Amino acid sequence: MDLTTALDARDATVCVVGAGGKKSTLFALADRLDRAVVTASVRIPIFDDRVAAVRVTEDPVAAVEAAGDGDWPLGLVPERERSDRYLGYDTDTVSEIADAAPGATLVKADGARLREFKAPGDREPQIPSAADVVVPIASTHVVGEPLTEDLVHRPEEVAAITGREIGSKIRPADVATVLASPAGGLKGVPSDATAIPVVNKVDDEADATAARKIAGEIQFRANVPRVLLTRLIADDPVVEVVE
16 A cells, blocks of 8 residues: 555645654655645744745745646745744644645644654644544654653653653553554544554564554554554655554
């Protein structure tokens, strides 16, 4: 199963949350979909080199309507906050973008400060009501590592969801518990949207073994149609689909 099919992404509004592959997911989808929009409801690092064009605009709907054949995939952001990142739109504006877009709208909907695993904060995620698919992501590389800020964004929130101690070794079950939790990866998913978790950075057989354990635990804990095991930097990013 290819990535766009596995994530039900064609002509959909896809919001990506979590850590360890959000931006890679957005750009991998944008490369494989026709006339996609890439945007954000939170801060996003500069991504001009990953799309055909970026429009910094307070009127993104007009920018969609004015886009030419060479502008796709099209990046839309409201403001450049500093040299290395843009701000995101409010969720109502993202929904307006999705209504106007001719194809998929791909949305970065939370932040992780370059960590591999996370749980959301009080004001996260920022998922628009127009979301069709929400993709909670974690990296398999956290398995066996300590639950600390080195690899985990908001480790105290992960500890609260999993019942583990700060500094304890992260298990596949811990990753699955967070991804499958309504306080974790499923937080803020609209009732009519589909959640499709992704376990990324499956680089070798040891990673695959850990990722399969995570996927099995997610399916035990949550009603999701499938879990993707991915290596998003690969030409064929889907390693395995667990249904």
